[in-house]
Amino acid sequence: MGTGLLEYLWKPLSMLPPKVSYTIVHSSPGRLQKPLSRILASKCPESLKIRILNNTLTNPIGLAAGLNKNGNLTWLGDALCLGFTVVGSILPYRYKGAETKLLLRPTPLSAVNRLGLPSDGIEKVLQNINHYRPRYTRLVANIAGLRRNDYKELSGQLGEEFLFVEVNISCPNTEEHGTFEKPEYAEKILIGLPASQRYLLKIPHTTNRDLLVNYVDLVKKYGLQGIVAGNTSKIWIRGFQAGLSGRPIFHGTKKMVVALRELLGEDKIIVASGGVFSADDAIELLENGANLIEVLTVLLRRGPRAVLDIVEGVHRYLAKR
Template sequence: MLYRNMLKPLLFRMDAEKAHHLTIDGLHTASTIPGVNSLLEGLYGVKQTAALESTLWGIHFANPIGLAAGLDKNAKAVAGFSNLGFGFMEVGTVTPKPQAGNELPRLFRLPEDTALINRMGFNNVGIDVMAKHLEQTAKRTIPVAVNIGKNKLTPNEHAEDDYRACITRLYTYGDFFVVNISSPNTPDLRSLQHGDDLSRLLAAVQDEMKLQHQKHGGAAKPVLVKIAPDLGTDEITYMVQTIVASGVSGIIASNTTISREGLTHRHKGEAGGLSGKPLTERSTQLIHTLYELTEGKMPIIGSGGVFTAQHAYDKICAGASLVEIYTALIYEGPSLVRRLNEGLQQLLHKDGFANITEAVGSAHRHR
């Protein structure tokens, strides 16, 4: 109620990107004040229940709801987000060198469509500053994934060097890593999703992860690939074959879309990636396809248009082991995380599942 009645009207009167920075900076500052973390946890924390717990890649997730990449680009508010009930979160996308991103304005709200369009362009502080931020939150309470990309000026034939650099610098700080090759806002980045480019890039990423594991020891850390929703059937099939052959640990489906189908808001013509409710069904169908193509053997994180527990549950039943939110958090506020978890428990109970893992891919078993 506090967010919907007071904070949201204030933030939505501001420029979208200014509101974004105010939120991140505010959450960062609040988490440094004694007692605030406990207050946030009391207001928005999620009661832990065995029904929602799972373990993937040797990592424990207290619940399946995570924060997608793009909100905390620089890992500045990890401590704050850790107290909002999330089961995990992504930071980034980060690139080796700092970069300013695309020209302003580059973030647009579409309230009538319950959506966002962004063309941020991987604006971030770079791997060295992110490393400092993550070091300051080493005692975080949830798993953190580092979403990595290439700098805008790095040609695709040298992209693997940028991904290697991100892994080398940040390996000790991330619980797992996400290879972002699907943002529509970096020129030619999506070309890395196809053919030899994808195979070569993932081979380099896997090699670097192996080198860092040998250097630092401990359990091997997983790597996931984040893909676009704007792919044809043949493209998805070939991509999945390459991803599976590379030996990576999972797939995130999906990034933002370049489609504008069904939009009504005046910003619908803005260039960039679209997120929010228009992506709900598209991303869920992509999860269905991925689950079938991988025969349910490769974990999937579902992302795109999750506003209700039913949306999250549909993605889980389609084959997602975990689910991420971003745009819905902007529209609904932090209490959404608790509502999603409580709703998921009710849906699991209704269908006779004792644990969330039993529901993963269940839509395929009922076909």
């Protein structure tokens, strides 16, 4: 797999202030996807044909929500040989995000962000997606909102190109006095969603068993397909609430996966998201009950080669089984 050029592009980006490099990557024009995909193509391993929701994935590793927010970086999923690439969080309208944005590199294996769900809105996202049809990776949508009706509005606009839809309740952004993370608020969102076979609940990073039981009850009650466990871990920094991601949250993610597999039973899907930095990390989560694995901070901090190492390592492990 050739990541040479991608690695070469990533190096200077990793030396710029994080908000600058993130803005450059995050706002690259959607119409550049086709040429970029040609220039930065990788030779990916043969498909493992992972069956999920009556569909096939090339492998169980995906890019978590947060980078391909507007569907303009789907080519990157192909270049990194990822089984799936999450688009989002998508909002129904254009939204600038938090007044004071933070993006920090506190340690070599972590990131802190407080972006507040900036989005170009669903219309722009769909335009960007139409510029590039992925070859190796599959698209997953991650929807969020400031009001509960936002989720309902979005759900009506997502086409069949999305393998499944993550309902992101783990964002403290509601204008309705509280956060959608509270199970009673999350339920108000789920009541409004049309019956569908492709929703997964993206929950906060928590090992609180009572809370996990409540989320599992919601998944079962509303017939969702499973849970994305989880999001960033909350921390306070410079007087703001922000999210910590990367290796320091890996053990929490593993605990969540173990608890959720026990609570959900075998039929529901668990997508593990939080702190995966190596193929061994990913395999550990798969062995403890995860069906799919998402990565993000490893790409931001270690670069494309590290992500390809994860894909290759997991590929070797699954091919041998």
